[in-house]
Each structure stands twice: as structure tokens, then as C-alpha cells.
Amino acid sequence: MTRLHAQPGPITAPATSIFSEPYWEGCARGELRFQRCMSCSHPVHTPAAVCSACGADTLVWESSSGTGVIHSYTIVWRPVTQDFQVPYAPAIIELxxxxxxxxxxxxxxxxxxxxxxxxxxxxxxxxxxxxxxYARLK
Ligand SMILES: [Zn+2]
Incomplete structure (x- = not known):
């Protein structure tokens, strides 16, 4: 058995943009944010200027419940860079x-x-x- 942990050391910081700043500000406050299209109600992530479903520029920020299920995952035993401590488990979470x-x-x-x-x-x-x-099992 091998336990999974948050990365303990410095890792490459994500690049932010004018579109993603509200997302990262939410994370800093313990709030998971996503965008919703006011034209078609489609939830949008990653942060964008227009809706990925209909192209409208009517996206607004909402707070997520922060709950979901593992849609897919893998376990990494060989890190892409030496910054990452293994193992770690990248996963696609369906919120x-x-x-x-x-x-x-x-x-x-x-x-x-x-x-x-x-x-x-x-x-x-x-x-x-x-x-x-990060995601934790409930
Ligand atoms: Zn839309």
C-alpha cells in the first residue's frame, strides 16, 4: 500500500491569465469556481472568454459544491520532472x-x-x- 499526498515541495506554478484569475483567487479562498454560460447554461472549465458550447460571451462565475466522482485516473510512478514526488494520481473529476x-x-x-x-x-x-x-475520497 502506498499513500497519496499533496506535493510537498515547490512545483511549477500554473500560469494565470485575465480569464483564470478569478479561478485562482477562489482557490486561495477555499472556493472552487467555474463559469456558466448565461445563454445556454453550459458549465465551462477551463476559464475562457466565450462558451465552449454555444460561443456566447455571457459567462459568469459560480461556486461549485466541490463534490463529484472520479471520471478517470492514473497513478504516476515516474515523474515528468524531478519537482514531483511520486506516486501521485492525476484524475479527471466530474463535478x-x-x-x-x-x-x-x-x-x-x-x-x-x-x-x-x-x-x-x-x-x-x-x-x-x-x-x-486536490480531490479526496469521501
Ligand atoms: Zn453557451
Whole structure:
């Protein structure tokens, strides 16, 4: 059995933009945010200027419940860079609002992961001062 943890050391900080700043500000406050199209109600992530479903520029920010299920995952034993401590478990989480978030699952054994497992989002500050959302099994 091998336990999964949030990355303990400095890792490459995500690049922010004028579109993603509200998302990262939400993470810093412990709030998972996504955009919703006011024209067609489609949830949008990653942050964008226009709706990925209908092209309208009527996106507004909403707070997510932070709950969902594992849609897909893998366990990484060989890091892409030496910044990452292994193992870690990148996962695509389907949030209850119907949008998808790529993150990592933490605070469980690698053997506990399965597609469909219920998760909740928790936030962890990196050594760089950026706060990242992670998923934990419920
Ligand atoms: Zn739309």
C-alpha cells in the first residue's frame, strides 16, 4: 500500500491569465469556481472568454459544491520532472454541476482509487504561494 499526498515541495506554478484569475483567487479562498454560460447554461472549465458550447460571451462565475466522482485516473510512478514526488494520481473529476476538473487525488492509498468513487475538493497551498485544488475520497 502506498499513500497519496499533496506535493510537498515547490512545483511549477500554473500560469494565470485575465480569464483564470478569478479561478485562482477562489482557490486561495477555499472556493472552487467555474463559469456558466448565461445563454445556454453550459458549465465551462477551463476559464475562457466565450462558451465552449454555444460561443456566447455571457459567462459568469459560480461556486461549485466541490463534490463529484472520479471520471478517470492514473497513478504516476515516474515523474515528468524531478519537482514531483511520486506516486501521485492525476484524475479527471466530474463535478456535480456537470463540469470536469483535472487534479490529483490525495489522502488515500493507491489501491482505494476507482472510477466512480465519490470525492470532495480540498485546497493546499504550494511552497510558491499558489493554492491548488486536490480531490479526496469521501
Ligand atoms: Zn453557451
Amino acid at each position: 456535480s454541476e456537470g463540469w470536469f476538473l483535472l487534479t490529483c487525488v490525495i489522502d488515500c492509498e493507491t489501491e482505494a482509487l476507482f472510477v466512480g468513487a465519490a470525492v470532495e475538493i480540498s485546497f493546499h497551498a504550494t511552497a510558491d504561494g499558489v493554492t491548488l485544488p
